[in-house]
Amino acid sequence: MHWIRLRLGPGVKAMQPFPVHVEVAEAAAVEVRFEMPGMNMGENRYRLRQTPAGSWEGRAVLPICLSGRSDWVARVELRDRDGHRYEAVFPFRLGK
Numbered sequence: 001m002h003w004i005r006l007r008l009g010p011g012v013k014a015m016q017p018f019p020v021h022v023e024v025a026e027a028a029a030v031e032v033r034f035e036m037p038g039m040n041m042g043e044n045r046y047r048l049r050q051t052p053a054g055s056w057e058g059r060a061v062l063p064i065c066l067s068g069r070s071d072w073v074a075r076v077e078l079r080d081r082d083g084h085r086y087e088a089v090f091p092f093r094l095g096k
Contacts, residue, residue: 004076004088006032013095014064022048022056027078030056035073036065062094070094 005023012018022030027050034044041063048056062072074090 004078004086006074006076006088006090008060008074008092009095011095012062012092014062014070017059017061020046020048020058020060022076022078023054024056024078026080027056028081029079031077032058032060033075033077034060034062035075036069036071037073039065039067039069041065 003025007019007021009018020032022032024030030048030050032046032048034046035041044060044062046058046060048058050056070093072092072094074092076088076090078086080086
């Protein structure tokens with residue numbers, strides 16, 4: 001059984017770096033891909049690094065949507081030690 005916990009921020013705003021923190025039951029690799037539903041916002045994929053405590057961390061920067069939208073989806077993709085791939089989807093909104 002796999003579980004994934006995602007924490008973004010504090011301070012998730014467009015064009016400003018923010019921390020990405022993922023906790024998983026077990027993983028060999030973790031990436032986070034950010035998408036805006038129905039809108040092409042380019043490639044926003046970040047490979048996270050494992051900390052000594054076993055969690056995964058990185059920093060991300062999201063582009064500004066010229067239409068003013070702030071709704072995003074974070075797709076956490078992990079590969080376990082047996083090579084199986086899993087994905088969890090987390091919708092969120094940027095802060096003002």
